[in-house]
Amino acid sequence: MLRNLASRKLVTRITRFNSTRWSSVAAPSEAVITSFPENPSSKSEEVVLQKVFAERENDLPASQMKNPYEKEKVKCILCQMDISPSYKNLRLLSQFVSSFTGRPYGRHITGLCKHKHEQVAREIAKARSLGMMPVMLKNVKFLKDPALYDPEKPLRPHRF
Amino acid sequence: MPTYELAFLLKNMSKPDIAVSLKRAAQEIFLRGGFIRKLENLGISKDTPYKISSHGQVHRTASYFALQFDAPPTTVVDLKDVYKRDVDIVRYNIFKVVEPEKAECTLHEEILPPAYRKDVQELLAESEKKKPKQWDAKTGLDYYPFQR
Numbered sequence: 001m002l003r004n005l006a007s008r009k010l011v012t013r014i015t016r017f018n019s020t021r022w023s024s025v026a027a028p029s030e031a032v033i034t035s036f037p038e039n040p041s042s043k044s045e046e047v048v049l050q051k052v053f054a055e056r057e058n059d060l061p062a063s064q065m066k067n068p069y070e071k072e073k074v075k076c077i078l079c080q081m082d083i084s085p086s087y088k089n090l091r092l093l094s095q096f097v098s099s100f101t102g103r104p105y106g107r108h109i110t111g112l113c114k115h116k117h118e119q120v121a122r123e124i125a126k127a128r129s130l131g132m133m134p135v136m137l138k139n140v141k142f143l144k145d146p147a148l149y150d151p152e153k154p155l156r157p158h159r160f
Numbered sequence: 161m162p163t164y165e166l167a168f169l170l171k172n173m174s175k176p177d178i179a180v181s182l183k184r185a186a187q188e189i190f191l192r193g194g195f196i197r198k199l200e201n202l203g204i205s206k207d208t209p210y211k212i213s214s215h216g217q218v219h220r221t222a223s224y225f226a227l228q229f230d231a232p233p234t235t236v237v238d239l240k241d242v243y244k245r246d247v248d249i250v251r252y253n254i255f256k257v258v259e260p261e262k263a264e265c266t267l268h269e270e271i272l273p274p275a276y277r278k279d280v281q282e283l284l285a286e287s288e289k290k291k292p293k294q295w296d297a298k299t300g301l302d303y304y305p306f307q308r
Contacts, residue, residue, distance in 0.1 A: 073265070073267075073268040074267050074268045074271060075265040075267055075268075076265055076267045079264075079265035079267070084260035087167070088167075088200075088202060088226065107270070111267070112267075113265045113266050113267040113270060114266060114270065115261070115263045115265070115266065116265075119260065126253070126255070129253065130167050130169070130251055130252075130253055131169055131208050131209065131210070131212050131222070131250070131251045132202075132209070132224065133209060134209035134210060135209070135210065136210075139209065155271065
């Protein structure tokens with residue numbers, strides 16, 4: 001008797017709002033429990049472990065993957081552009097030479113790696129001995145070339 | 161036969177004279193069993209960066225050329241001798257044409273502070289080797305027990 005009264009109350013409440021919305025939902029009294037989830041502690045340890053490992057396999061880190069946090073190695077300007085200096089390319093050689101004295105700057109100023117710096121130095125010597133490149137000064141035509149470095153801010157401080 | 165490059169300057173002359181001098185220089189190579197690959201013109205009647213004196217004359221302008229050729233290595237010395245005597249050639253040099261070495265850029269190692277640089281570490285290791293062994297008094301004390 002009491003139960004019928006309760007259900008009647010429910011119906012009246014529902015009809016005030018949109019009855020179609022609630023029609024698909026089953027009333028709590030009609031719900032039926034068909035099966036319970038598996039209790040893992042009831043099975044043996046080995047089986048449980050196997051299951052864990054099988055699921056874990058997809059989560060392991062890829063050992064063949066490269067280090068994604070590896071920083072890009074810094075390259076000197078000539079290695080970046082893949083340029084080999086030549087005694088005929090006077091303009092390029094003059095870019096690594098002081099505009100005040102005509103002398104080549106050190107590696108700590110130009111920012112060249114040892115290999116390329118030695119190549120540049122060799123080609124400057126060649127060009128000078130052949131009478132192509134001036135010795136005591138920088139060619140006037142090349143004075144306004146773009147600067148590849150700031151001589152006032154070397155990588156390590158110098159005495160001058 | 162290895163490839164050589166003759167970079168030379170010709171004194172200030174008229175164009176037909178320049179052609180004659182170039183032919184003469186090339187002919188010397190042919191006479192010694194060489195072959196010419198190419199002749200580059202690096203500028204005619206250009207101001208030289210500094211005064212150049214040769215064969216009793218002072219030059220302030222010259223024509224620049226580079227002649228690439230293949231020749232037997234034994235003839236290079238003779239060629240240098242010939243070009244030394246040529247009055248029209250102001251300055252010259254013969255280089256072997258070699259492909260530039262391809263080495264990886266080591267700038268990232270050179271930028272490191274000195275303690276982490278390989279060459280500095282090598283130097284330190286060398287100096288440690290050369291250190292003479294200090295005489296051990298075997299007193300078991302870490303201080304000098306006598307008054308100096």
